[in-house]
Amino acid sequence: MSAPIQLRPDETFILNVGPQHPATHGVLRVKMQMDGEYIVKSETVLGYIHRMHEKMGENRTYAQYLPNLSRLDYLGALGYTHGHVLAIERAAGIEVPERAEYIRAITVELNRVASHLFWFGAFVMDLGGFSPLMYAIQDREHILDMLEAVTGARLTYCYYRFGGLYNDVDDDFTEAAKRFIPRMRKSLKKYDALVTGNIIFQKRLEGIAPVSAEMCRKYGATGPVARGSGINFDVRKNEPYSVYPEFDFDIPVYHECDSMARYKVRMDEMEQSLRIIEQGLEKLPGGPIMAEKKPKNIKLPVGDFYQAVETARGSFGIRIVSDGDKNAYRLKLRSPTYSNMHLFDEACEGMLIMDALAFMGTLDLVIPEMDR
Amino acid sequence: MGGYFSEIFNGSKSLLIGMGITFREFFKPTVTVQYPYQTIKMSARFRGHIELIADEEGKPKCVVCGMCERACPSGCITLGSTSIEIEVDGKIKKKKVLSKYDLDFTKCSLCGQCVENCSFGAIEFSKEYNLASTRKEDYHFNLLERLKRLEERNA
Numbered sequence: 001m002s003a004p005i006q007l008r009p010d011e012t013f014i015l016n017v018g019p020q021h022p023a024t025h026g027v028l029r030v031k032m033q034m035d036g037e038y039i040v041k042s043e044t045v046l047g048y049i050h051r052m053h054e055k056m057g058e059n060r061t062y063a064q065y066l067p068n069l070s071r072l073d074y075l076g077a078l079g080y081t082h083g084h085v086l087a088i089e090r091a092a093g094i095e096v097p098e099r100a101e102y103i104r105a106i107t108v109e110l111n112r113v114a115s116h117l118f119w120f121g122a123f124v125m126d127l128g129g130f131s132p133l134m135y136a137i138q139d140r141e142h143i144l145d146m147l148e149a150v151t152g153a154r155l156t157y158c159y160y161r162f163g164g165l166y167n168d169v170d171d172d173f174t175e176a177a178k179r180f181i182p183r184m185r186k187s188l189k190k191y192d193a194l195v196t197g198n199i200i201f202q203k204r205l206e207g208i209a210p211v212s213a214e215m216c217r218k219y220g221a222t223g224p225v226a227r228g229s230g231i232n233f234d235v236r237k238n239e240p241y242s243v244y245p246e247f248d249f250d251i252p253v254y255h256e257c258d259s260m261a262r263y264k265v266r267m268d269e270m271e272q273s274l275r276i277i278e279q280g281l282e283k284l285p286g287g288p289i290m291a292e293k294k295p296k297n298i299k300l301p302v303g304d305f306y307q308a309v310e311t312a313r314g315s316f317g318i319r320i321v322s323d324g325d326k327n328a329y330r331l332k333l334r335s336p337t338y339s340n341m342h343l344f345d346e347a348c349e350g351m352l353i354m355d356a357l358a359f360m361g362t363l364d365l366v367i368p369e370m371d372r
Numbered sequence: 373m374g375g376y377f378s379e380i381f382n383g384s385k386s387l388l389i390g391m392g393i394t395f396r397e398f399f400k401p402t403v404t405v406q407y408p409y410q411t412i413k414m415s416a417r418f419r420g421h422i423e424l425i426a427d428e429e430g431k432p433k434c435v436v437c438g439m440c441e442r443a444c445p446s447g448c449i450t451l452g453s454t455s456i457e458i459e460v461d462g463k464i465k466k467k468k469v470l471s472k473y474d475l476d477f478t479k480c481s482l483c484g485q486c487v488e489n490c491s492f493g494a495i496e497f498s499k500e501y502n503l504a505s506t507r508k509e510d511y512h513f514n515l516l517e518r519l520k521r522l523e524e525r526n527a
């Protein structure tokens with residue numbers, strides 16, 4: 001009998017997580033060099049779902065580019081379209097009626113809650129708990145029904161127009177939204193008891209995957225990832241746009257830097273979004289929903305325009321370089337998860353693989369948005 | 373040592389709380405809709421694929437201006453027209469009528485640009501969502517044919 005093969009003590013192997021792996025929630029591939037169960041080095045490989053959205057923005061007219069923006073992040077699409085229409089409106093000097101801006105803010109926040117709910121469910125499922133996903137989806141369904149009644153679509157909305165909205169909200173919507181808020185508050189309490197208090201959940205997140213504020217700055221991480229590392233940055237407060245200055249809401253910030261902190265930021269954000277929706281519904285002014293003076297074919301003046309908005313995943317920026325034509329000369333999309341993902345490689349070194357996958361969950365990745 | 377036991381106690385308590393919640397959920401009414409045996413009503417603004425609207429005579433309202441074709445970001449719409457001669461106030465006039473309205477639904481992003489750009493109110497979104505096929509060709513809709521079929525069914 002021959003002797004068993006002796007492994008060298010420093011022997012490592014390559015583990016491919018993805019491109020079709022449930023933990024990545026999309027076609028993302030992470031090449032991990034493993035030493036047993038520990039990650040020695042990891043490399044993120046993108047490009048499996050690249051659709052050249054930036055190039056499309058240069059070939060299509062501004063109005064024709066509208067549907068593209070909701071194909072970036074299919075869970076929180078409205079935030080992205082909001083950024084786009086705001087950029088064009090500012091560049092072209094279109095005045096948006098107040099009612100339209102209020103409805104935009106309300107729907108964006110509803111969408112943010114829906115997005116966080118889905119993240120919450122999927123994240124807990126990553127850790128092995130299935131029921132919370134079902135509860136979260138049930139709550140999210142109420143939001144989708146509301147948004148469908150208004151916009152006509154459930155995920156890829158295409159609801160905002162340059163200068164206003166596609167159509168107005170009706171009383172059914174405001175009533176449904178008012179009913180939804182207390183219901184959601186009750187659910188948040190339920191999630192708190194069911195998941196946040198759970199000992200297994202806590203043990204898997206607390207003190208795991210520290211991401212320092214320094215690292216966030218280095219990679220340009222924004223959104224709940226940065227706010228879980230003690231960086232108090234939210235575009236809605238720091239560079240106010242739309243009607244956000246009219247609302248009274250807080251930015252949840254946690255200083256623990258671990259996976260639990262990122263989780264808690266998102267859970268608290270849902271409550272803050274509910275507050276915004278509540279105030280928005282109360283203050284909702286009457287009037288038109290579309291600007292009166294609005295060119296039919298939009299042409300931007302020559303120049304360079306940038307608009308950042310806070311989406312569910314972080315700071316989304318759109319930069320339009322115009323040469324005065326009816327489509328952009330260059331269009332750049334700065335998507336938040338692209339930056340958030342890139343700190344994964346550095347942060348997961350030396351981590352256990354199960355912890356690293358939980359950590360990946362707290363980054364709230366949406367692959368088509370990262371790989372646009 | 374005390375911390376160790378209190379952690380076991382608190383941990384077990386948290387698990388029991390969680391189980392209590394799932395147990396209560398167990399007795400809540402079912403909300404699942406058993407599609408396809410049950411369906412729900414589509415909302416009034418639901419955006420299915422587009423379809424033509426007929427006028428009082430059952431002819432399409434479309435005047436073949438081509439605005440929808442040009443507005444579509446994905447180039448899904450192909451129009452065709454023939455001219456016919458009609459008599460208006462005793463004079464013979466030429467008029468364009470729609471002879472072809474093809475929609476390539478495989479490319480459509482349901483954005484609504486076509487409906488918005490039509491100044492004649494000639495197209496609208498259908499409420500059709502039961503679309504499933506393994507062949508691409510099944511999504512190349514001939515909307516003119518479809519309108520005829522719908523009209524016949526209504527007649």
Ligand code: SF4
Pocket residue numbers: 422443444445446447448449479480481482483484485486487
């Ligand atoms: S809905 Fe949009 S993509 Fe579809 S046919 Fe109309 S314009 Fe084209």
Ligand code: SF4
Pocket residue numbers: 433434435436437438439440441451489490491492493494495
């Ligand atoms: S825009 Fe309306 S009237 Fe013009 S071709 Fe299209 S459907 Fe017909």
